[in-house]
Amino acid sequence: MNITVCVKRVPDTETRIRITDDGKDISGDGVKYVLSPYDEFAVEAALQLAEQAGAGEVTLLSYGDAATTESLRAGLALGAHGAVLLTGNPSMDGWATARVLASALKDSEAGLVLFGIKAVDDDQQQVGPMVAELLKRPCATSVTAIDIADGVATCRRSVEGGQEVVEIDLPAVATVTKGRYEPRYASLRGIMMAKRKPLTEKAAPVVEAGLSVEALCYPPQRPEGRIVGEGPEAVPALVRLLREEARVL
């Protein structure tokens, strides 16, 4: 069974965000970009499932600008077999992104399409299930472990208060979160081999936007806090402040 993993290139979480002068975007200057951390879990899940099956290829799919090839090569170095880049500029509109990705997945033979639970830039947590609807495939979200047998993927889901187990009939879609899958590191051999793996680029289809980002701004600074005191002796003063000043107790 072949598996496709949708991956997004995002600013590294340590990066300081600088808003551009027009106030509508962030400046890419000096920003280090990485594969979104949750997408790494999805890639690892795909690689492990393919290794267990001893058959099938893992393909990475991304919608992004030309620089995204760098992130895709990094994914290929981990062991994915090939990658497809739909070149364009994804916006915050997850529905637009979902339609772009679905256009490339429509005729795909992939038995499983994996996503990260969320991309850590826009943090919308929506593209995976939207693509599933477009492909008319069942979708399990927030998945921590996948086991495949007899055309069914049994998924453990991290939900409020515990773990839910759901079965989805293949072909299916899942969004992956932290759990069973610890992302591997690329080996030197993997990095060398990645250079020769197929990476196809084509222009993303143009889709109509349903959202418009009017402005970006920095969050309000938190007011200067205060150190109430040192050690357990400070507890009574803290409790008093929480009750009388902050009114939260």
Added chain:
Amino acid sequence: MADVLAVAESKHGVLAGVSREAVAVARRIADELGCQVEAAVTGASADELALYGAERIVRLVGDDLRPGQVDAWAAALASRIRAGGYAAVVIAATAAGKDLAPRVAAKLGTSLLTDVTDVTVDAGGILVTRPVFAGKALAQVRAMAVPALLSVRPNVFSAAESPRDATRETAVADTSDRSRGYRVVGFEASSGASIDVSEATIVVSGGRGLKGPENWHLVEDLRDALGESAALGASRAVVDAGWRPHSEQVGQTGKTVTPKLYFAVAISGAIQHLAGMRTSGVIVAVNRDADAPIFGVADYGIVGDAFEVVPRLAEAIRELYEG
């Protein structure tokens, strides 16, 4: 006039607290637009939603509408929304809401705004604020499609009262558009966790400074002292070490929390941790290092050993509540 629909969620037959907030947000939008609020409930006991401004309370029923069967719920809501011609739909951005909302949006063929923290209505329609880049920036986004679909972050909006005489009805939902092949087959409750950290109004988080899982009774005891609306959180260092489950992790690669009160116990305050909790109402830090970055965002801090401070704090809070 097109109305505003609020989707109310219930767990084990009990209305989720954030559903009140969702109805209150719908009320705010409806007041601006001069229309009514309908609350669609996915479970029982929703009469109280009239208090927050719902004029119609509609209980959706149907054979497929079992707990956890998200594909059927999505189909039911999408068909209701399609038929109702709403101006906006407000869903609570709980874990379940985040699973549900994008499916509904895709069935309707429309965009969705997740984790909204503010809403305004102007001549151009509905404009929302939502945090991006892990709270390092805020985006103002306009929903151009109708209905505007948004999910609201728990604990951010107040559940303002605005009582109405509500009508009540039961509607048999059309779930024919559900995606087949999705079956809930089991559930394993994790010990203790009754309320999810992303929805709790008080969060007590522990960090690596607590030295090991055997010391978690310290933060557990503080949580217990704070009552039923308090939940445990953890830093990534603690989760990576296997001391606590990932479902409790707060931060960029964990949950984003917005409680009214957040305790960071023996947590240094790395940027990725702050990403998940900096929008909390009041932040309290206990750390033995006076230079720990967590003190930079904390409203109140105690410099000291958590092993001495936390038990005393739990005791003082118990005395306050019981005395």
